[in-house]
Amino acid sequence: MQELKGKSIVRGIAIGKIHFLSKSQQTVRRVKVSDAEAEISRYNAAKDTAVEQLQALYEKALKEVGEDNAQIFEVHSMMLEDDDYNDSIYNMIRTQQINAEYAVAATGDNFSKMFAQMEDEYFKARSIDIKDISERLVRILCGSDSGGELSEPGILVAEDLAPSETVQLDKELLLAFVTHLGSSNSHTAILARTMNIPALIGVPIDEAWNGLMAIVDGYTGKLIIDPDLDVLEEYEKKQQKDLEQKALLQELKGKENVTKSGKRINLYANIGSVSDLAGVLANDAGGIGLFRSEFLYLGRDTFPTEEEQFQAYKQVAETMAGKKVIIRTLDIGADKQADYFELGHEDNPALGYRAIRICLTRPEIFKTQLRAIFRASAYGNLSIMYPMIISVSEVRRIRDIASEVMRELDEAGISYGQVEQGIMIETPAAAIMSDELAKEVDFFSIGTNDLTQYTLAIDRQNAKLDEFYDSHHPAVLRLIQTVTDNAHKAGIWAGICGELGADTTLTETFIKMGVDELSVSASAVLRVRKAVRDCE
Amino acid sequence: MKSFTYVIKDAIGIHARPAGLLVKEAKKYASKATILYNGKSAECTKLMAVMSLGVKTGTEITVQVEGDDEEAAAAGLEAFFSANL
Numbered sequence: 001m002q003e004l005k006g007k008s009i010v011r012g013i014a015i016g017k018i019h020f021l022s023k024s025q026q027t028v029r030r031v032k033v034s035d036a037e038a039e040i041s042r043y044n045a046a047k048d049t050a051v052e053q054l055q056a057l058y059e060k061a062l063k064e065v066g067e068d069n070a071q072i073f074e075v076h077s078m079m080l081e082d083d084d085y086n087d088s089i090y091n092m093i094r095t096q097q098i099n100a101e102y103a104v105a106a107t108g109d110n111f112s113k114m115f116a117q118m119e120d121e122y123f124k125a126r127s128i129d130i131k132d133i134s135e136r137l138v139r140i141l142c143g144s145d146s147g148g149e150l151s152e153p154g155i156l157v158a159e160d161l162a163p164s165e166t167v168q169l170d171k172e173l174l175l176a177f178v179t180h181l182g183s184s185n186s187h188t189a190i191l192a193r194t195m196n197i198p199a200l201i202g203v204p205i206d207e208a209w210n211g212l213m214a215i216v217d218g219y220t221g222k223l224i225i226d227p228d229l230d231v232l233e234e235y236e237k238k239q240q241k242d243l244e245q246k247a248l249l250q251e252l253k254g255k256e257n258v259t260k261s262g263k264r265i266n267l268y269a270n271i272g273s274v275s276d277l278a279g280v281l282a283n284d285a286g287g288i289g290l291f292r293s294e295f296l297y298l299g300r301d302t303f304p305t306e307e308e309q310f311q312a313y314k315q316v317a318e319t320m321a322g323k324k325v326i327i328r329t330l331d332i333g334a335d336k337q338a339d340y341f342e343l344g345h346e347d348n349p350a351l352g353y354r355a356i357r358i359c360l361t362r363p364e365i366f367k368t369q370l371r372a373i374f375r376a377s378a379y380g381n382l383s384i385m386y387p388m389i390i391s392v393s394e395v396r397r398i399r400d401i402a403s404e405v406m407r408e409l410d411e412a413g414i415s416y417g418q419v420e421q422g423i424m425i426e427t428p429a430a431a432i433m434s435d436e437l438a439k440e441v442d443f444f445s446i447g448t449n450d451l452t453q454y455t456l457a458i459d460r461q462n463a464k465l466d467e468f469y470d471s472h473h474p475a476v477l478r479l480i481q482t483v484t485d486n487a488h489k490a491g492i493w494a495g496i497c498g499e500l501g502a503d504t505t506l507t508e509t510f511i512k513m514g515v516d517e518l519s520v521s522a523s524a525v526l527r528v529r530k531a532v533r534d535c536e
Numbered sequence: 537m538k539s540f541t542y543v544i545k546d547a548i549g550i551h552a553r554p555a556g557l558l559v560k561e562a563k564k565y566a567s568k569a570t571i572l573y574n575g576k577s578a579e580c581t582k583l584m585a586v587m588s589l590g591v592k593t594g595t596e597i598t599v600q601v602e603g604d605d606e607e608a609a610a611a612g613l614e615a616f617f618s619a620n621l
């Protein structure tokens with residue numbers, strides 16, 4: 001038995017034989033040809049065949065996994081017709097008098113390297129598309145088939161998967177994906193989500209596993225090769241439970257979040273980027289209780305412009321079609337760093353220069369974000385939430401800046417909607433001062449991860465402290481009660497947006513406390529709904 | 537020569553699919569159309585060259601059109617950008 005760890009893309013459990021997809025191991029040899037023009041005709045014929053194959057794949061994908069997943073094949077056809085790509089191949093054949101296979105492989109390498117070196121993640125990922133079309137051409141030229149066929153139900157393991165490889169597989173036989181490379185935004189990840197089968201990335205793979213029994217645990221990101229009998233039995237039970245749970249939850253879609261005695265609670269989803277919206281809709285969340293805006297700032301070299309931010313917020317507002325969307329302003333610093341902010345080194349970043357503290361000392365960054373949110377509020381039901389608050393004076397400074405932004409928009413004749421402004425309660429200071437703070441804002445959202453860490457003075461990343469850590473510590477629960485009571489006294493609502501919100505052993509406690517809203521990851525929405533409906 | 541500037545509104549930027557459609561549009565005209573971005577340039581009829589510019593959302597590009605039908609080509613391309621990007 002061997003256990004490996006990767007990053008889970010789709011939750012769920014799969015048990016089956018490993019089908020190892022080896023990357024076209026056809027080593028392409030460089031061969032001299034006497035008739036370059038004949039070789040070019042051979043290449044052109046292969047290209048025509050490739051375009052036909054892609055058309056067939058497009059239609060297959062369209063039927064099986066929908067337009068969004070199918071479009072990639074249309075793009076591949078267009079890439080095959082690219083002048084620079086074709087000219088490079090023609091040139092190599094003519095000037096070096098070499099075989100088409102080698103010219104294609106060499107050109108494919110050059111072009112895919114060019115994309116692999118780009119900074120932007122989207123464009124970087126296009127290198128795999130170029131490899132994919134080049135490998136297709138080489139296969140056609142050599143007369144070999146793809147070798148990616150599944151003959152029995154299996155867990156597909158590969159270094160990386162090209163979209164054409166995943167779509168060709170028989171969906172009925174595919175139990176899970178495991179890859180070494182790939183990102184959570186790759187085609188394969190998107191496909192795994194569409195098909196709702198477990199998928200792991202970042203697993204160091206080994207071809208020797210081919211044909212071995214394995215378990216994919218999409219909840220913990222574990223891959224277990226050749227499991228011992230007791231482990232296998234344990235997972236068979238887990239899988240059974242998982243399937244029952246999934247079926248049950250599917251029944252709960254569209255149902256109200258109401259207890260047996262008629263108490264209601266709002267159930268919203270937390271999202272970290274625009275691409276998470278699909279999960280929010282699929283899991284029937286009532287709104288978005290925490291939209292982490294950091295994704296707009298991370299993984300780049302310059303500040304996002306107002307226009308870029310506006311487009312992202314507008315898209316979320318429009319997609320949610322009138323349902324509440326709470327955008328949390330920039331929460332960078334601590335474990336989330338972007339070099340261009342030039343924040344400098346800190347010995348104790350969790351207690352450092354982060355979130356609202358950056359926004360209040362560098363108001364130009366803050367105002368750009370606020371302007372973008374206010375502008376987008378004309379397209380849906382947006383609220384703003386400010387993180388890491390410790391005092392009333394901070395809230396007043398923030399509201400002054402927000403009023404200034406609104407005044408400037410008025411002067412410029414730009415419209416915006418009604419925007420509720422609330423704060424995160426994630427410091428003990430904010431929880432203790434919540435009676436005063438409640439008079440200044442429209443709502444509270446309790447961030448239990450940081451609130452617990454700061455209240456217990458325990459760093460969750462430090463495994464040595466696990467024995468001291470209690471996620472249900474009465475100090476934290478008392479603070480939640482205090483915050484909720486103080487919110488209601490001032491006539492505003494209070495919700496929970498940390499991990500604790502999805503802890504169904506506490507759902508009943510929260511409802512009794514009077515918590516008005518729980519915001520959890522999209523995949524947990526239905527599980528929490530079930531817990532709510534089981535409460536008295 | 538005709539030229540215009542345009543700010544990309546698509547959330548990803550000039551990504552694969554619209555870039556492919558742009559190539560089709562540009563091939564309708566005899567004029568040579570070039571995108572200038574961030575000190576680099578690419579002919580609109582070349583898909584991979586256009587994509588390798590890595591044009592991101594919210595940034596401004598300049599399109600230069602030169603040739604016999606440059607009036608029509610510039611107008612056609614400008615309309616294409618507004619509709620697709």
